[in-house]
Amino acid sequence: MTRLTGQCLCGEISFEADGDVPVMANCHCTACRHSTGSAFATLMFMKEGDVKITGTPKTFQHKSDAGTTMTKHFCDTCGTPMFTQNSAREGMLGLRAGNVNEHEEFTPKANVYVSSRMKATLLDDSIPAFEKMPG
Numbered sequence: 001m002t003r004l005t006g007q008c009l010c011g012e013i014s015f016e017a018d019g020d021v022p023v024m025a026n027c028h029c030t031a032c033r034h035s036t037g038s039a040f041a042t043l044m045f046m047k048e049g050d051v052k053i054t055g056t057p058k059t060f061q062h063k064s065d066a067g068t069t070m071t072k073h074f075c076d077t078c079g080t081p082m083f084t085q086n087s088a089r090e091g092m093l094g095l096r097a098g099n100v101n102e103h104e105e106f107t108p109k110a111n112v113y114v115s116s117r118m119k120a121t122l123l124d125d126s127i128p129a130f131e132k133m134p135g
């Protein structure tokens with residue numbers, strides 16, 4: 001069990017999570033780069049029911065390259081990207097490690113979509129790298 005807390009830049013959206021974090025990964029896909037404005041997304045997936053959200057994030061939906069529906073949740077006031085959902089992984093919520101106070105808990109197990117990573121991004125060779133999404 002992992003206990004995580006976090007909030008957006010302005011504090012309007014916050015969360016408390018308690019549960020397992022079965023998936024931790026860095027995603028280098030183009031959508032993640034755009035939606036975070038960063039080189040890659042740092043994702044910690046938990047069961048939706050294990051995450052208590054305070055405040056109401058705004059959402060934006062788009063299609064993934066696999067044709068699934070992606071829902072991005074972000075703070076309407078400060079713009080901080082907060083959560084992400086994939087219709088192919090129902091019931092799971094992706095938290096962004098950069099918003100987590102206990103960020104030492106973030107130990108990515110893989111780099112995914114390295115086919116679209118920025119040239120400047122160095123990869124940790126000690127964890128697997130996948131051209132796209134495994135499985």
Ligand SMILES: [Zn+2]
Pocket residue numbers: 008009010011012013075076077078079080
């Ligand atoms: Zn905010």
Ligand SMILES: [Zn+2]
Pocket residue numbers: 027028029030031032033041113
């Ligand atoms: Zn991605």
